[in-house]
Amino acid sequence: MNHLTFNSTPAQRGGEHGQLSxxxxxxxxxxxxxxxxxxxxxxxxxxxxxxxxxTPIYSADVLVRVDPPDPNEFGLSSQTRETPPSVPSPDAEMAVMTSRSVLEPVIQRYRFDITVTPRSVPVLGAIAQKLASPGQPAAPWLGLRSFAWGGEQVRVASLEVPRALEEEKLTLVARDNGRYELFGPSGEPLLAGRVGEAASSRGVSMKIAELVARPGTNFEVIRWNGLDAVTRFAKSMKVTDRAKGTGLVEITYLDESPTRAVDVANAISQQYIAYAVAARQRTDSATLDFITKELPRLRAELLRSEQALADYQASAQSMQPTMESQAYLQGGIEFDRQIASLQIQRTQLLERYTPGSRWVTSVDTQIKQLHAAKSAFDARFTSMPVSERRNADLARDAKVAEAVYLGMVQKAEELSVRRASTTGGAHIVDDATVPLHPVKxxxxxxxxxxxxxxxxxxxxxxxxxxxVMTGVTDPLYVEQRLNIPVVGEVLFSRHQARLDQEMEPPLRRRRVSGGAALMLQRSSARLHRSGSEQQNAVRGHGLTKVLADRFPTDLAVEGLRGVRTALSRDSAQAPNNVVMFTGPTPAAGKSFVAANLAVLHAEIGSRVLLIDADMRGGHLALNFGQPNRDGLSDVLRCEKEPRDVMREVGGVQGLWFISCGRPAHNSAALLMSRHFKDLLDRFSAEFDLVVIDTPPHPMTDADIIASTAGATVLVLRSGMQSEDEIADTVRKLDRAGARVVGAVFNAIPASRGNRYYDYALRIGSAESLGTAAS
Known part of the structure; x- marks a missing residue:
């Protein structure tokens, strides 16, 4: 026998499963x-x-400029000293703008540590809020008086709660005549008060400045912890560096109210400026105090240096300096001035840091480097006369002491003036303005x-x-990936669904044929409704409930005629004229295909025998209005003769039918008997075609019959069987020795994108018009 080889490798060309093209x-x-x-x-x-x-969200922006630090903190210009950590920078100032020191006063001013939310119905409450006018509470919808329906206004001036009630959801209930009540998380009463008056009870104090709401309206009130309030507030603001290196910083605040967004943004910038002014004043005061303490010592040092120089010059009788002594004097003054500046800076740093800190050690390193450079400089003048060198040293000490002292005096005066001013290290460039359009x-x-x-x-x-969620839906996929030739494609039929409904209730529950109720989808029904009902108005005159007999022009029947043609071409190669129909799962439509093909073969003049071999629960007899008794199982039990169970189908010339007979739980044993094979040989000799409807493939009956049938046809239902189920069925049939000639793809949903559907629709319409004209 010719066995079908299952292709387990993916197809090179994807169908609707696998690689979708x-x-x-x-x-x-x-x-x-x-x-x-x-x-x-x-x-x-x-x-x-x-x-x-x-809710629309508005954005307000403030532009702030952070001023560069003063490079000459003590009035002594020095390019060698390292900048201490107290010098402000844009990144540091941006962090300050989001600090608690800046934000907490703003939070307290606008009471962002207290949130009051009207309790509303989801979605409906938002709609009602859009329709209401502020300050005019809307009437309750659906009689829900405790919910807010728009127009409510409430402003809490203050709320203090015990730590146990912080961040707990409290309930505020509006009463008449400006009264209100506050309840705890569990519904326990906390206090009662009146608008505009402070109220306190049970450790809770509250003052409501404004309350506009219907009596009975509930509000959710939360008193946030200070740290969490800052964190929540910071999420509504953003601080960005407008342009690197310019010191321009932008403060952005988002709020539901455009005017409040502007007020809060300006308040943040003003609070930051106030903080910067205070910080600058504190720094200036500390520096001024240090300079004030150093000035007496520096003045004494200046007087001592000048007196030493005067005394030496008097004793040396005032010599005229040479060119070499002038160079030595000027170079030494620069070294001593830098060293003096670093020593003053080191003294101030020691008031804030330990001697081992990196700032102090950095200054110490620079002082050592300057001393080393000065020693190297002095070594160049060893040939100078001692008197000239001594005179130059004393003159240098006097000039350095004078420069340091005068610089410190000037800086002290500058700090005194700046400390009294209201400017700091930053100033506002652009204030926030009211936005016209929301950003969200x-x-x-x-x-x-x-x-x-x-x-x-x-x-x-x-x-x-x-x-993913359905089975195989594309016939091309079956051929390419599973290597199963598709001998026919049968469209979904609404007429077959109606025929199913006319049969017995057990059939409607169990049978799903070419267009049965399981596939009665609205989409397919709509596609058929436009033209299929007209084209299928051409009805047959048969007495059966087989679609090919009752509605011969149905699109599904046209597809079955293609299956008939394919099987006729294969009949010359088949070892016998027995054709078996099976499926991977129940409700694939194999009974539908078998019955209709038997009718279609009979209408071209063939003598056809249709056998219902599903002895476990067949129902094919209902298609012909006949009972199941006296059928195949009775013949195999030797209780009936074959001629006693063969029934000629009325209205279909050349078609005979054998029902399944009484239910047989040992159907597999009956089919494996020699009697069944002899029976098939007899039927094959008496008829042109023997069509056998078998149980679905999970039953072993199909494998037994397939070994004796000349051709086996696999019936697949669109979207019902998975690839694994089809592959498993093919493997079992292959092991049983079946000659699988192909598959019938059944119950394909019709669509306008299906060319075959469009063509068949035109042909069917033409036939419908021709029949009506005749």
Whole structure:
């Protein structure tokens, strides 16, 4: 026998499963465009609703300039000393702007440590809030009087609670005549008061400055801890360096109210300036105090140096300095001035840092380097006369002492003036102005983004449902990946679904044929409704409930005629004329395909025998209005003769039928008997074609029958069987020695993108018009 070889390697060309091609994706989108557009419209509508209901957020910006530090802190110009850590920088000042020292006064001023939120119904409350006018509480919707419906206004002037109640949700209930009540997290009463008056009870004190609400309206009140209040507040502000190296810093604050956003942004900048002024004044005071303490010593040093110089010159009878002594004097003055400046700086640093700190050690290193350089400089003048050198040294000491003293005096005067001023190391360049438009929600971004997201979700929904959550849906995939030739494609039929409904209730629960109720989807029904009902108005005159007999022009029947043609071509190579139909799972439609093919073969003049071999629970007899008794199981039990169970189907010339008979739990044993093989040989000789409907493949009955049948046809239902189920069925049939000629792809949803559907629709319409004209 010719055995089918299962291809376990992926196909090189992807169908709708596996590697989806671009053409396949376009076809998938075209077939499900209504669903994709629906999902996109739904998500786009949600984005529009969000934009309409979301609270607008406004942004206010303040531009601040951070001034560079004073490089001459003590009035002594020095390029060698290292900048101490107290020097301000933009990065450091940006951190100061978000510090508690700056933000806490603003939080206290605007009571951002207290949040009061009206208790509202989700979505409905937001809609009502949009429709209400501020200061005019709206009437309650749906009789929910405890909820806020827009127009409420409340302003808490102060609220102090025990630490145990911090960040707990308290309930504020408005009463009539300006009264209110405050309840704890568990509903326990905390206090009662009146608007404008302070109230206290049980460790809680509260003062409400304004309360406009219907009596009975509830509000959620939270008193935040100081640290958490700063953290929450900082999330609404942003501090950025406008341009590197310029010292320009931008403070941005976001708020629901544009005027409050401006007020708070300006308040933050003003608070920072005040902090900077205070910090500058503290620094200036500390420096001035240090200079004041050093001035007496420096003055004494100056007087001593000048007196020493005068005494030496008097004793030496005032010599005229030479060129060499002038060079020695000028160079030594510069070295001594730098050393004196660093020593003063070291003295001040020791008041804040230990001698081992890196700032003090850095100054010590520079002093050592200057002393070394000075020693090298002095070594160049060893040949100078001692008297000239002594005179130059004393003159140098006097000039350095004078320069240091005068510089310190000048700096002290400058610090005294600056300490009394109200300017610090920063100033405001641009104050915040009231914004006209909110920055959130971003309508131009959210709505197009919602449309794009909706289209993406629509495509992904169709793709996942088609390729992940459902079984194989593409006949091309079956041929390419599973290496199973598809001998026919049968479209979904609404007429077959109606025929199923006309049969017995057990059949409607168990049978799913070419277009049965399991596949009665709204999308397919809509596609058929436009033309399929007209084209299928041409009805047959048969007495059966077989689609090919009752509705011969149905699109599904046209597909079955293609299966008939393919099987006829294969009959010359088949060892016998027995054709078996099976499926990987129940409800694949094998009974539907077997019955209709038997009718279609009979209508071309063939003598056909249709056998229901599902002796466990077959129902094929209902298609012909006949009972199951006196069937195949009775013959195999030797209780009936074959001629006694063969029934000629009325209205279909040349078609005979054998039912499954009484249920047989040992059906596998009956089929393995010699009697069954002899029976098939007899039927094969008496009829042109023997069609056998077998149980679904999880049962072993199909494998037994397949070994004796000349051709085995696998019936697959679109979207029902997975790749593994199909592959497993093929492997079992192969091991049983079956000659699998191909598969029938059943119940394919019709779509406008299906060329076969379009062509069949035109042909069916033409036949419908021709029949009506006759």
């Amino acid at each position: 671009g053409r396949g994706l376009l076809r998938l989108m075209r077939d499900h465009w209504v669903e994709i557009v629906g999902i996109a419209a739904f998500i786009a509508a949600l984005s529009v609703i969000y934009v309409l209901l979301a 929600p971003e309508k131009l971004l959210i709505i197009p983004g919602g449309v794009a997201l909706g289209l993406f979700c629509g495509v992904m929904s169709v793709f996942l449902r088609r390729h």
